[in-house]
Amino acid sequence: MATIAFILLCHKDPQGIIDQANRLTAVGDYMAIHFDARAKPADYDQIREALKDNPRVTFARKRCKCGWGEWSLVEATLHAVEAAVEAFPRATHFYMLSGDCMAIKSAEYAHELLDREEVDYIESFDFFSSGWIKTGIKEERLIYRHYLNERKHKFWFYKLMEWQKKLGLERKIPEDIQVMIGSQWWCLRRRTIEAILDFTRQRRDVMRFFRTTWIPDETFFQTLVRHLVPETEIRSRTLTFLMFTDYGMPVTFYNDHYDLLLSQDYLFARKISPEAHEIKRRLGQLYAAQGVRFQISNEGSSLFRFLTDRGRLGRRFATRFWETESSLGRERELMIVICKKWHVAKRLVERIAALTDIRVIEYLFHEGSTPLPDLGGIQSTLEKRMRHRRALMRMLFDYHGTDRMVVCLDPEGLHLLQDFCSDRARTRLLEVECDFSDDYLIGHARRVGLAGEETARASLERLLPTIRHDIAHESDRIRDAGFDNMATIRQSDSLAQNAAALAQFLSVSESTAEEILSHPHLFTD
Known part of the structure; x- marks a missing residue:
C-alpha cells in the first residue's frame, strides 16, 4: 500500500500549515516541512511547537532564504527531501506541495492511484523543442550564469546577462544530460528520490551548472528524473491541478469551486484562497473519508478558457500584408x-x-x-x-x-x-x-x-x-x-x-x- 511523504514548502499562514500537516498525516501519511528562513521567526516557532508531538511530521534541518526563480527553492526542496528520506523509511512516494495546496480526493483514492502503476509523476518536456516556455528568456536561462533575482534586481539581472553575451561567456550544458522542463509539483517514488540524492552527491558539475540557472525548480528535478528513470516509468503529468491566466498568474479557487475541483483527474489543487474557509473545511474532511466515489469529467481547464474568453470576442489583428490587395x-x-x-x-x-x-x-x-x-x-x-x-x-x-x-x-x-x-x-x-x-x-x-x-x-x-x-x-x-x-x-x-x-x-x-x-x-x- 502506498504511503506518501509530503514535501511542503511554505512561507506564511502558520495555522494553515499546522492544519494541513495534521489533516494529511491523520490517515497514515507523513510530512517534511521547509519553512522559508525569510519568514517571521515567531511563525516558525508556532509551527514547531504545534507539531512537536506529531511523529509523522519532520522539518528540514537547514532552512533557506527562498526567492522566486532562484536555486534556493531547489535547495530548500532537497533539504526537506533528505529529512523525509531519513525520518520516514516506510514512505513509498514523495509528493511536492505548497502551503496553499489542498487535497481534492480522499487518501484512499490517492493511495489506490499510486498503487495502480509503478511510475513517477512529473511534467518533463524537452526544454528547447517543447514550446513549454511561452514568454521571456529561454536558452538564456541556461547558457548564462544568473546570480541576481530578476524580480528584485531587474536592471542588473539583464545587464549582467548582456555583459556575458558581449564577452562571449556562454557556457555549455553538461554533455550527458538532456535539459527538460515542467511544473515543479511532482510525485516521485522512493527509489527515484534516493537516486536523485545520490546523483547530487556524485555529480558536482551538474549541481554547479543548475545553481546559476534561472528558475531551476522547473528544470532540475524534471531533468534528473529523465536522466535516471526509464521513459516507460514516467508519466509526464502533474497530479496537482493548477491553471494560469493569460498574464501568467495562477488561478485561485474559492468556496464555490468545490464540485469543479472534485471532478478533475488530480489528487491536489493549487491555489486555494486563504479566505475560502468553507472549501478548506470540506476538502479537509474529504481526505479522511472512505468509500467516496468520484465522477471524473476533467473539464476544468477548458471551462476556464471558455468563460474567460468571453470578454475577448471580436478581436482581430490588423490586416496581413498578403491580404492588402487580394480579392476574390x-x-x-x-x-x-x-x-x-x-x-x-x-x-x-x-x-x-x-x-x-x-x-x-x-x-x-x-x-x-x-x-x-x-x-x-x-x-x-x-x-x-x-x-x-x-x-x-x-x-x-x-x-x-x-x-x-x-x-x-x-x-x-x-x-x-x-x-x-x-x-x-x-x-x-x-x-x-x-x-x-x-x-x-x-x-x-x-x-x-x-x-x-x-x-x-x-x-x-x-x-x-x-x-x-x-x-x-x-x-x-x-x-x-x-x-x-x-x-x-x-x-x-x-x-x-x-x-x-x-x-x-x-x-x-x-x-x-x-x-x-x-x-x-x-x-x-
Whole structure:
C-alpha cells in the first residue's frame, strides 16, 4: 500500500500549515516541512511547537532564504527531501506541495492511484523543442550564469546577462544530460528520490551548472528524473491541478469551486484562497473519508478558457500584408451559410448542391477534415486556411471554374464574415437559426470539452445558461455588425417564410427553395 511523504514548502499562514500537516498525516501519511528562513521567526516557532508531538511530521534541518526563480527553492526542496528520506523509511512516494495546496480526493483514492502503476509523476518536456516556455528568456536561462533575482534586481539581472553575451561567456550544458522542463509539483517514488540524492552527491558539475540557472525548480528535478528513470516509468503529468491566466498568474479557487475541483483527474489543487474557509473545511474532511466515489469529467481547464474568453470576442489583428490587395474577384459571388449546428448546415448545402448548379463547401475554416482539392499546401491545415483565407477562396473559385460558391461558417467566426464582406466580391449571408434543447447543449458541452461524461447534472445545469447566452451573443454580434445582403431562416418559421429567405439568398425561384428545404429531417438533432 502506498504511503506518501509530503514535501511542503511554505512561507506564511502558520495555522494553515499546522492544519494541513495534521489533516494529511491523520490517515497514515507523513510530512517534511521547509519553512522559508525569510519568514517571521515567531511563525516558525508556532509551527514547531504545534507539531512537536506529531511523529509523522519532520522539518528540514537547514532552512533557506527562498526567492522566486532562484536555486534556493531547489535547495530548500532537497533539504526537506533528505529529512523525509531519513525520518520516514516506510514512505513509498514523495509528493511536492505548497502551503496553499489542498487535497481534492480522499487518501484512499490517492493511495489506490499510486498503487495502480509503478511510475513517477512529473511534467518533463524537452526544454528547447517543447514550446513549454511561452514568454521571456529561454536558452538564456541556461547558457548564462544568473546570480541576481530578476524580480528584485531587474536592471542588473539583464545587464549582467548582456555583459556575458558581449564577452562571449556562454557556457555549455553538461554533455550527458538532456535539459527538460515542467511544473515543479511532482510525485516521485522512493527509489527515484534516493537516486536523485545520490546523483547530487556524485555529480558536482551538474549541481554547479543548475545553481546559476534561472528558475531551476522547473528544470532540475524534471531533468534528473529523465536522466535516471526509464521513459516507460514516467508519466509526464502533474497530479496537482493548477491553471494560469493569460498574464501568467495562477488561478485561485474559492468556496464555490468545490464540485469543479472534485471532478478533475488530480489528487491536489493549487491555489486555494486563504479566505475560502468553507472549501478548506470540506476538502479537509474529504481526505479522511472512505468509500467516496468520484465522477471524473476533467473539464476544468477548458471551462476556464471558455468563460474567460468571453470578454475577448471580436478581436482581430490588423490586416496581413498578403491580404492588402487580394480579392476574390469583383465578378464573383460568395454565399455564406452561418449555423451553429453544423449537421443542419451540412444537410442544407447538400440539398443546394443536389438541386442547383452552385458549388458548395462545408466548414472549411473550422473542420480540418473538410474535403478540399490539393492547392499546393495552402489547404493542408486550419491554421494555413485561416491565415491565407482570401487566397484560398480565390484558388477554390479558380479550381472549380465557377463564379458562385456556398461555404459554411460557425457564428463564432465574426472576423471571417467581416473580412469576406469587405471584399470587392458580392457576398451574401444566410443565418440558420435553430432551437437548442438542454440535451443538445449538454451534448455540445461534452463535444467541446466543457463537460465530461461523468459531470454531475447539477453542474451541467449551472453551465447551461452560460452556453445558451454565449450562442445567443454570437448571433447578436453578427446582427449588430450591420452586414448587407443578409437573410435568415428559422426552425420555428413556416416553409413558405424560409423558402422566401433562401430564394433571396441563392437567387433561385421560391419553388426551388421549397424543394431544397423539404428535407424531412433538416433540423433534426
